[in-house]
Amino acid sequence: MQKIIHKAENRGHVDFGWLKSAHSFSFGQYHDPKKINFGALRVLNDDFVEAGNGFGRHPHDNMEIVSIPLEGVLEHQDSMGTSKAIETGDVQIMSAGTGVQHSEFNGSKENPVKFLQIWIVPNERQLTPSYDQKSYLALDRKNKFATIVSPKKEDTDAVLIQQDAYFNLADLEEHKTINYQLHGEGKGVYVFLLEGEINIAGETLKRRDAIGVYEIDEIAIEATQDAKILLIEVPMF
Missing domain, CATH: 2.60.120.10 (Jelly Rolls)
Known part of the structure; x- marks a missing residue:
């Protein structure tokens, strides 16, 4: 068995006022050569976005991007024509493939949204971009995965x-x-x-x-x- 420990207080932290984020792996302004990835897991960001704020349209490619709201609602739009509200209890994935642009905004004008954004390196490059979203609220998670x-x-x-x-x-x-x-x-x-x-x-x-x-x-x-x-x-x- 091999193991690595990432304590919460040792994550990279950024605070832009409207955005507060804790990075388990190197991302943006935060760089730690010992925290680049865990196998195919490249990014795990624990984000807090104030009401009425968010990330404007920006590009991604060749990455599997998973978003899991923990509190509140995310509004997602992308260049594939997708326009969705991602609520607490939903899981969303965007396969960026050959390239896609998207935006993510807090869906509330009053309350913050808290969510995880997780990037996984795909098993193949230059795939056709795709989108999927489902609710997991009906799944039995009591003392089981x-x-x-x-x-x-x-x-x-x-x-x-x-x-x-x-x-x-x-x-x-x-x-x-x-x-x-x-x-x-x-x-x-x-x-x-x-x-x-x-x-x-x-x-x-x-x-x-x-x-x-x-x-x-x-x-x-x-x-x-x-x-x-x-x-x-x-x-x-």
């Missing part, structure tokens, strides 16, 4: 990603333990603790801490407090 992003079309509850990667959410009750089985060799898991406290791989994680673990087949997670967990499985290349 629910897959919300998957490379398999048969996983109809999940949005489709152009990489052998899986995003999973779980609401784990105090003193409960769950196990996660990886999908084959050469994979790793990045566990980002949204809320609560857990024990994993001999480490204790608190709110917004993260751990990357690889060279394993399975991982056990125990909640020492009620916990909300995001687990991302990616190829380690």
Whole structure:
């Protein structure tokens, strides 16, 4: 087993007034040569955007971009003609492929929006851009993982990603333990603790801490407090 620890307080932090963001990996003005990526996981930004503000239209290419609102509503528009509200309980993916432009704004004039934006390196370059969005609110996440992003079309509850990667959410009750089985060799898991406290791989994680673990087949997670967990499985290349 190999592991890396990313404590919440050691993330890169930026504050532009209307935008407050914590970066788990090097991004924009924040650069740490030890935090470039975890396998195919390239970016995990924990964003807070004030009411009525957002990111104007800007380009992306050759990246799988996943957005998960934690509180509030995001308004998304892109050059593919997509215009969508992404609400808390939704997961959105934009496969940028050969190139796409998009904008993201807080959908409220009164309340902030809090969301995760996560970038995954695709398994192939210059793909045709695409968009997918689904609600995961009906999925059972009590003391079990629910897959919300998957490379398999048969996983109809999940949005489709152009990489052998899986995003999973779980609401784990105090003193409960769950196990996660990886999908084959050469994979790793990045566990980002949204809320609560857990024990994993001999480490204790608190709110917004993260751990990357690889060279394993399975991982056990125990909640020492009620916990909300995001687990991302990616190829380690």
